[in-house]
Amino acid sequence: MAESVTDRVRKVMAAASVSQAAFAETIGLTPDKLSKSLGGVRRFTSLDLARIAEFGGTTVDWLLTGREPLRPIIAARTSAPAVDEHGRGRLKDLVERFTTAHEVIDLLGLSPELPELPSVRSDLKRYVDQGVALAEDALARLAATGSSAVGGLDTADLLQAMEHAFGVDVAKIGLPEGIDGAAWQADGFRLVMIARTDVPTRQRFTLAHELGHILARDAQDLLTETHLSPGHQKDLTEVRANVFAANLLMPRSEISSAVQEGDLTDEQLTTLVVHFQVSPSALAARLVQLGVIAPETANKLRGLTTQTCHWLTGQSDLFEANKTWALARRLPFRPAQLLYEAYLAGDTTLRPLAAYTGVDVDRMRELLEPEPVPPEGATSTTDTDVGEGDLVFQP
Numbered sequence: 001m002a003e004s005v006t007d008r009v010r011k012v013m014a015a016a017s018v019s020q021a022a023f024a025e026t027i028g029l030t031p032d033k034l035s036k037s038l039g040g041v042r043r044f045t046s047l048d049l050a051r052i053a054e055f056g057g058t059t060v061d062w063l064l065t066g067r068e069p070l071r072p073i074i075a076a077r078t079s080a081p082a083v084d085e086h087g088r089g090r091l092k093d094l095v096e097r098f099t100t101a102h103e104v105i106d107l108l109g110l111s112p113e114l115p116e117l118p119s120v121r122s123d124l125k126r127y128v129d130q131g132v133a134l135a136e137d138a139l140a141r142l143a144a145t146g147s148s149a150v151g152g153l154d155t156a157d158l159l160q161a162m163e164h165a166f167g168v169d170v171a172k173i174g175l176p177e178g179i180d181g182a183a184w185q186a187d188g189f190r191l192v193m194i195a196r197t198d199v200p201t202r203q204r205f206t207l208a209h210e211l212g213h214i215l216a217r218d219a220q221d222l223l224t225e226t227h228l229s230p231g232h233q234k235d236l237t238e239v240r241a242n243v244f245a246a247n248l249l250m251p252r253s254e255i256s257s258a259v260q261e262g263d264l265t266d267e268q269l270t271t272l273v274v275h276f277q278v279s280p281s282a283l284a285a286r287l288v289q290l291g292v293i294a295p296e297t298a299n300k301l302r303g304l305t306t307q308t309c310h311w312l313t314g315q316s317d318l319f320e321a322n323k324t325w326a327l328a329r330r331l332p333f334r335p336a337q338l339l340y341e342a343y344l345a346g347d348t349t350l351r352p353l354a355a356y357t358g359v360d361v362d363r364m365r366e367l368l369e370p371e372p373v374p375p376e377g378a379t380s381t382t383d384t385d386v387g388e389g390d391l392v393f394q395p
Contacts, residue, residue: 005049006038008063012056027051046108050348059100060107091176094193095184095222098171101335101356102189108347110338111188114167120216120240127236131243134215138248141165151254151276155204156325162211168192169332170207181206183219190214196329200322201279201306205245212244213237250276250286259292269293269301273309277322280304331357340368 013023024034028051036042044052049060061067105111118137124130142150147161159170168190175182175195180202182193192210197203206225213219218237258272264287272287273280284298293301310319339353354364 003066005044005063006040008066009038009044009052012052012058012063015056023055026055046347047349050104050351054349054351059103061103064107091179091182091222091224094173094175095182095191097356097358098169098189098191098335101339101352102186104342104348104352105335105338106188108338108342110342112167112334112338114188114190115165117166117215127240128243130216131212131240132247134212134240135244135247135251138166138211138215138244139251149254150248150251151258154325155200155207155277155322158204159207162207163332163334166190166211166214168211168214169334170194170330171332172196172203172326172328172330174329180225181210182222182224183210183213184222185214185217185219196327198323198327199306200319200326201277201282203326204249204277205279205282208245208248209241211248212241215244216240246282246286246289249278250283252290255286255290255292264293264297266300267312269297270304270309270312273301273304273306274313274315274318279306280309 013020016023018026020034020038021031024031027034027048029037029048033042037044037048044063046060049063053060053063102111118134118141120130121133124133139150142148142161142165145161145165147153147158147165150158153161159172162168163170169192171191171193173193173196175193180195180197182191184191192207192214194203194206194210209225210219210223213223216237218241254276255272258275259268264272269280269283273283276283278286281302284293284301287293287301288295288298307316307319310316335356336353339348339356342348343350343353350361350364350368354361357364359367
């Protein structure tokens with residue numbers, strides 16, 4: 001006979017070696033209600049199951065179905081040395097938070113409907129051509145949702161536009177050393193992680209590159225990218241993702257609008273680096289590919305740095321602002337919002353939200369439910385050294 005929800009709840013109780021009365025108190029039920037639920041007279045509510053899962057260190061999904069939590073197999077896709085086991089362990093810990101949050105959201109029936117994605121065109125055999133076409137489709141989708149010009153968008157705005165248009169959740173977090181980004185897609189979510197870094201252009205390219213993998217359906221397993229090197233990868237899916245990123249971040253139409261007839265001056269080239277927020281080498285490769293500049297000019301452009309281009313155009317403060325943003329931590333907002341709304345509705349505990357954000361449960365409760373501040377001029381009722389009516393000042 002197949003196990004039931006009640007059987008698995010009893011397993012949690014047995015593993016904890018607690019009495020039924022103590023277990024009931026721990027999960028916020030009266031002994032009578034717990035007895036009825038265990039006897040099949042009363043159904044466990046979603047909040048009951050959330051508390052039982054929290055107590056037993058398991059998931060609501062396991063209590064309901066017996067399925068082990070969905071966890072990814074890490075697929076390294078790079079020509080660089082593999083990340084060590086310590087780094088892989090850290091990455092799995094990070095992914096655990098996201099997958100657990102999505103499992104809870106799905107079980108509560110709160111998963112948003114994901115938009116249909118553009119896909120690789122089956123009539124195109126060359127991976128380079130597939131990357132170009134996929135970028136064109138992605139740009140059309142972004143334009144349809146309000147982002148008509150990608151080149152001039154700050155990375156923060158571009159990231160949010162991607163989340164909205166493609167239903168991806170993007171995290172900017174401290175990935176293990178050597179990993180620039182990661183992507184993973186399942187039935188209920190599309191996850192992109194990009195590393196915090198002091199190189200904003202690398203982060204921006206990684207963001208576009210990982211989106212390319214999501215749209216091409218390359219990330220059925222967790223796909224990690226270490227030291228992206230456009231032009232040097234042999235894996236054709238990596239080539240496609242790189243071509244996609246270059247065409248998405250530096251669209252042909254936007255370059256045509258920005259470039260006038262004749263040779264580009266040094267000032268114009270550095271201005272284009274700042275406008276498109278890419279590295280000089282990435283812009284050089286793109287302009288050569290489009291036939292805008294000669295290889296000799298490209299080599300000269302590659303000798304500059306992004307920071308130098310900002311300095312030459314009088315926008316060094318913009319570079320510093322971009323670097324500060326690239327170093328800041330960012331978690332996708334949508335899962336946090338859904339988990340918080342479920343908590344307010346009484347459908348789950350604070351644990352899923354705390355686990356997702358990496359904040360201790362008690363600290364999360366303090367943040368969300370702070371002690372009321374006494375009104376100005378209130379008197380102390382606990383300090384016997386203060387006379388009646390005397391004000392108590394607290395720094």
